[in-house]
Amino acid sequence: MAQQAKFDVPKLREYPIVPRVREGAMQHSKPFVAKPEFQQPLGFPGELVDNWKEVALGKMGELLNKYRSVQVFLDICVKCGACTDKCHYYLGTADPKNMPVARQDLLRNVYRRYFTFTGKYLPKLVGAVDLTQDVLEDWYRYYHQCSECRRCSVFCPYGIDTAEITMAGREILDSVGIGQKYTNEIIGKVFKIGNNLGLPEPALADTLQGLEEEVKADVGVDVRFPLDEKGAEVLLVTPSADFFAEPHVDGLIGYAKVLHQAGISWTLSSYASEAANFGIFSGNYENMQKVAQRIRDAALDLGVKRIVVGECGHAWRVAYSFWNTLIGPFDFLDPKYPAPQHICELTYDLIRQGALRFKREANDHRVLTFHDSCNVSRGSRMGSTPGGQFEIPREIIKACCNHFYDMAPETIGESTFCCGGGGGLLTDDLLELRVKGALPRMEALKRVVDEHGVTHMAAICAICKSQFSKVMPYYGFEMDMIISLHQLVGDALDWGATAAH
Amino acid sequence: MPVVTLVYAALFYLATIILIGGLAYRIQRYARTPQPLKIPTTPAPTTRIGVVLRMLREVVFFASLFKANKWTWLFGWIFHFALLLVLLRHLRYFTEPVWGWVVWLQPWGVYAGYAMILGLLGLWARRFLVDRVRYISAPSDHLMLTLLVAIAGSGLAMKYVWHTDIVALKAFVLGLIYFDWQPLPADPLLLIHLLLVIGLVMIFPFSKLLHAPGMFFSPTRYQVDDPRERRHVARFAQAAGRLAE
Structure with missing residues (x-):
């Protein structure tokens, strides 16, 4: 059901046309000024x-x-x-x-x-x-x-x-x-507490313990969510929304299941409990570096061999494109792996090695499409060849789902449309802008829903996930249509004999 | 020596100095300004050779513009390549003897004159007909098109309507190059054509024509996509001690 709004929600059209210029149409839109x-x-x-x-x-x-x-x-x-x-x-x-x-x-x-x-x-x-x-x-x-x-x-x-x-x-x-x-x-919260949400260490530890219990109850496996464990092989840094927001947290559960089944020791850090780096949004080099520095410090402190970044668009751009400049060199990490590595790269490598066992039917109740996030698509890469950022997530989905359809080519890949909430605009004081900005993506989604019966759109960005959950109801879609890519992976993992004991 | 010859000779030297000096100043500014971060628009080539090919696709085929808008691409591409042919055709006024391939090019250069006007009028029409492009057009954008159309038009008019003494013209041009000044034929159309060209040359380093050298300094296009493999070091950050080491 469409949500009530204080502004006109654009209508979804079968064939999108470019609107005629309307001067001053968004003159009234501005976010709250910082105190x-x-x-x-x-x-x-x-x-x-x-x-x-x-x-x-x-x-x-x-x-x-x-x-x-x-x-x-x-x-x-x-x-x-x-x-x-x-x-x-x-x-x-x-x-x-x-x-x-x-x-x-x-x-x-x-x-x-x-x-x-x-x-x-x-x-x-x-x-x-x-x-x-x-x-x-x-x-x-x-x-x-x-x-x-x-x-x-x-x-x-x-x-x-x-x-x-x-x-x-x-x-x-x-x-x-x-x-x-x-x-x-x-940015201030990250400086002070270590993550965007201002979630302190005890609350984080508590949340992670809760997740362990939830997964145990769900699949009967002791999947761990380690925090501050020195000597772990992998430091996972992920957007803090992954710790409790929906559908983000199901993605985090997916990473943990993958790492567990592959037998990779890993840890989160309470000091660097945030992959997001809002310094990029304001363009300020010093702030961006200061936010990133926590991750280098945590990696050295915990003595890890690899740094893996969770599903987050701008965070991956900062990590992939800027970290080596801002907080490199990463000569203290294992040179066998790219530094940093995207969680999708890690999962995809494991799939190719045959290290993960899937029961793809687990996702048969879903018909998927994939939303390419802007910063991943146009500001970074995955894998060793250009365009890997498009292929790898799709290969992962196909490995764990039977039904997948892409949206129109001019709306994905390098031409992908932003979710409408990126770049520091994911705030309710800009809701009208966010709803209107989502129009091109919503129109592309509507077409695959009508043509192929798509039920879910997977994404690999915390901002995209939050934005879509919020704005999709305005266009008549269910808010839980948006799903974390690693939820699909996690749901399809086959625990077989392991689950028995 | 007639006054008009002296004035035009002086203007040609002045225009040359402004063009070379102005471009050198802009280019050294672009070259010296650091680019602190890696920002290629991805997917981007992962090697230097790949970047050279990407640039070639942009310079020769206008690849990104082709993706963006077929009409703008069509008119823009026609205009630029016609301009190139026309410029090459004009080499015959600067070399003695005239190179063989320039001789061969002559008739093509004339067709290119028409194509150039066609391309320019197409681009100009967009500035009136497409409301979005109308909104972003400044007076200077219209003036630039006026200037280019007038240059092409006066050139074609000399070819077909009021001929000028091209032997004397060539003597004047070669005289400028070798500092052995010869009189310039005082035909009104030629004087207008040359004055417009001098004007275009003079505004080059101060206008949007800077897109020609500038695009080679566009980090989103020239940077190699290899930030994980090679550490990109920002000069300004290094100087200010802002790099983690």
Whole structure:
């Protein structure tokens, strides 16, 4: 049943069409601003500083010197329009400032005005604008209507990645004292407690014990959920949502079952009990590094040989693409395994070695499709060949399920649509945006539901899972249609003789 | 020496200095600015050779644009390759003797002139007809198209309507190169054509035409997808002692 909403929920159409521009359609959408106590621990001013204009332009100049991406991307756009119909937020809201090029222009027009010859002397000609309070507010609104999913960068003839511009915009906003509550509060919790949820060690230990009992009751096997066990082979870092949110926790149970059946010793860390790294969302290098550093420290402290990352999109991008730079080198780990390794890579290797026993019929009541998460698809890889991030999760699903159908090709793989809640937007103060941004994915899902009777959509990202559970009911889907990939694996594992004793 | 020759000779030298100096300045800026993190848009090549091939697909076939929008790709590709042919055709004014393949290219270069205008008009039509592209177009985007269409149009008009003395023109151009200045034929159409070209050359380093050199510095395209195998070290972070060691 469709949920009641205070805004118009888009209708699912059989053949999606690109909407006509509706100026100001999402002008009202902005997230809560972070209070001073959430700003200061991150090294940002508590509230808007008096000389914000100088500070903002100073920060912009600093970023132009620090990030080649920002400098080049602000210069080379030709306004060809290739990206204009690629953003899920534009497709779902029709607000022209949600077209990637227009989102970039919010920053580019100011860059032109203060940093380029033509903008300084012929501002009208090139559309350069002064940095005013209105512009600053537009930055806050529209840099929080981008999930940094990089879909636009696939289609840009020069590879301009709006995520880089959004990160720069947010970093400038943070530097003048206007941070986003959701993201900055969470980064603060990681600094203080070790995970996004603020879950302290005793509560975590308690939760894990509960899971052991649950699995024992369910399949009759003593699957362990070890915490802070020195000398374990694998340190598993996973998004903290996996500890109790639905359907995430079923994924965690799946990892534990896989590791148990394969006989790999492993542990979680209470100090680094979080794979997510919201530092990437605000684009701040120092915060991102500080969050990541806990994982290196935990790995050294526990003396593990491998680091494995659980199902989480942006966390995997940070781990795969940035960790070696931020907290490497990983010369203390076993060189036989990639560092870090994705849980899907681990499971897939075990499947190929024949180390896991499946009863695929266990999943026969489900007809599956798979949602490629944006950060995994366009910001990372799995396995040794390009595109492994698409093949490996599908191979795992096919190994443990009999019924699998992909969604339309232009909505998966490198062209996958964001769930609508990534990039630090998974907060209820942005609910309208999240619901509307999910439209392209919901339309693609509807088609496989109608054509193939798909009952479940698997995902490998904590944000995707939370977002879909929340927004699917608005489109008439059941919230439990979204499922963790490793739940499918866990459900299909065959305990055979082991289960008997 | 006629005044018009002196003025044009001076403008050509000035334009050359601005183009080379301006581009050198931008390129060194792009080259010197660090790229702290690995951000290739994946799936991306895992080797240097793979990156060279990816770049070639982008430069020669506009591969990403092809994925994005077939009309923009069609008009954009026609325009750029017609422009290339037209430029190559113009080599005959810069070399003596004229290279064989440039001679062979001459008729193709003329067809390319028409194709160039077709491509430009197609791209321009999008700026009026597609509401999204209309929204993002600034006056400079229209001006750039005006300039290019005017250059192509004045060039074709000289070929078919008001001829100019191309022997004298070539003497003028070679004179510029060898600092042995010769008079420029003072035909109005030629003067307009050359003035527009000089204008285009001068604005190159200050405009969106920077996409030509800039795309080779686009990290999402030039970076190799090998962050786990090779540690990418950020220069600025290293200098500030922000790398964990």
